[in-house]
Amino acid sequence: MRAAVLHEIGQEKLEILDDVEATGFGPGKVRIRVRATGLCHSDLSAMSGVLPQPAPFVPGHEGAGEIVEVGEGVTGLNPGDRVVICWLPACGACPACTRGQTQLCLAGFMNAGTPNYRRTAGDLFGFAGTGTFAEEVVVDARCAVPVPDDVPFDIAALIGCGVTTGLGAALNTADVEAGASVAVIGCGGVGISAIQGARLKGAAEIVAVDPVAGRREAALRFGATRAVSPDELADAKQQITGGEGFDYVFEVVGRSATARTAYETTRRGGTLVVVGAGAMDDFLQLNMFELFFDEKRILPSMYGGGDVLRSYERTIALWRAGRIDLAGLITHRVPLAGINEALDQMRTGTALRTCIEI
Numbered sequence: 592m593r594a595a596v597l598h599e600i601g602q603e604k605l606e607i608l609d610d611v612e613a614t615g616f617g618p619g620k621v622r623i624r625v626r627a628t629g630l631c632h633s634d635l636s637a638m639s640g641v642l643p644q645p646a647p648f649v650p651g652h653e654g655a656g657e658i659v660e661v662g663e664g665v666t667g668l669n670p671g672d673r674v675v676i677c678w679l680p681a682c683g684a685c686p687a688c689t690r691g692q693t694q695l696c697l698a699g700f701m702n703a704g705t706p707n708y709r710r711t712a713g714d715l716f717g718f719a720g721t722g723t724f725a726e727e728v729v730v731d732a733r734c735a736v737p738v739p740d741d742v743p744f745d746i747a748a749l750i751g752c753g754v755t756t757g758l759g760a761a762l763n764t765a766d767v768e769a770g771a772s773v774a775v776i777g778c779g780g781v782g783i784s785a786i787q788g789a790r791l792k793g794a795a796e797i798v799a800v801d802p803v804a805g806r807r808e809a810a811l812r813f814g815a816t817r818a819v820s821p822d823e824l825a826d827a828k829q830q831i832t833g834g835e836g837f838d839y840v841f842e843v844v845g846r847s848a849t850a851r852t853a854y855e856t857t858r859r860g861g862t863l864v865v866v867g868a869g870a871m872d873d874f875l876q877l878n879m880f881e882l883f884f885d886e887k888r889i890l891p892s893m894y895g896g897g898d899v900l901r902s903y904e905r906t907i908a909l910w911r912a913g914r915i916d917l918a919g920l921i922t923h924r925v926p927l928a929g930i931n932e933a934l935d936q937m938r939t940g941t942a943l944r945t946c947i948e949i
Contacts, residue, residue: 594708594725595930596715598647600640604931605650605724610710613729621668621735622660623676627744628723629653629921630933630945631752632779633868636845637718641870648716649708651947652678654723655747658735665732673738675747675903678719679894680733694894699734723748724930726949736903745924745946746910746917749780752894753944754917755902757784757843758909759895760866761792763902765839769793772832774824775815776853777843778806779937780920780944781866783813785841787915790814798827798837803940813916821852828856836861845869851876854887862888920944 594611637644681693707717778801799810807818836858845867936942
């Protein structure tokens with residue numbers, strides 16, 4: 592089958608190969624024919640080495656498709672079922688799951704070091720234990736979450752990561768208060784989803800912050816009340832909050848520099864939500880006095896900060912009701928052969944979300 596492969600960490604281009612085989616099928620597993628996958632900035636981070644990922648590997652973790660085959664012992668799933676691929680499945684039995692924090696379950700990471708694919712030249716890994724830039728993928732049955740037939744594959748793919756992460760940051764992690772002031776730093780697909788979440792919660796002011804003019808314009812269409820460049824953020828803070836700072840600030844970039852800016856933009860007693868996935872050697876510095884004196888809540892948000900399956904259901908319900916716009920997030924559509932062009936578009940910020948149709 593065809594798959595897009597990164598041979599070495601640090602390379603910017605993927606190679607489309609047609610001699611790749613999905614491996615590992617057996618008891619408790621399912622084989623999925625991937626129909627659509629989203630290009631997420633985390634894929635770029637894994638390719639560049641910001642996020643840890645063994646190579647060579649097939650990127651992609653935001654996908655949807657239909658089940659081709661189910662392994663022994665799998666219940667509730669059948670060939671032909673439409674599913675979204677969940678890259679962080681919950682085991683249901685670990686301490687995090689029993690506490691109701693299924694997004695913190697580590698079961699999904701246990702297989703991250705096991706190759707998902709092979710070719711004659713050797714084994715290949717799948718990013719985040721999945722690797723959806725391929726025509727087929729074999730995953731644990733818990734990674735295959737059924738979706739109703741009225742949910743298109745491209746929409747389902749978005750729900751698999753970016754939308755769930757951004758919406759959840761506002762709805763679950765921050766639990767934005769109605770009438771609040773909000774700033775979102777970084778307005779790609781995840782940031783736009785956070786903006787939609789803040790709008791759903793009734794935020795009075797939502798300021799979108801991004802260096803790319805096209806993303807700022809998009810943010811206004813999705814519910815931001817103002818869109819500014821990073822250089823204009825200080826003025827927006829002064830004009831909207833009288834210099835006090837915003838009630839909620841979402842950092843959706845994954846860098847210590849923007850997290851520091853987000854901290855300084857949050858009012859005393861306000862909430863900073865860290866959504867971006869950054870590097871292990873990039874440290875955020877806070878002094879002990881400001882940490883005590885400002886009493887700002889710093890809340891990391893992992894995969895939307897709530898039960899993933901419940902978040903999927905909620906997102907579908909909101910989409911059906913017309914309360915959130917998911918189709919509008921997809922600004923580019925390309926076949927697998929156009930993946931490198933799509934990567935370049937994401938690097939320059941000209942795409943919110945690219946759907947790769949496989």
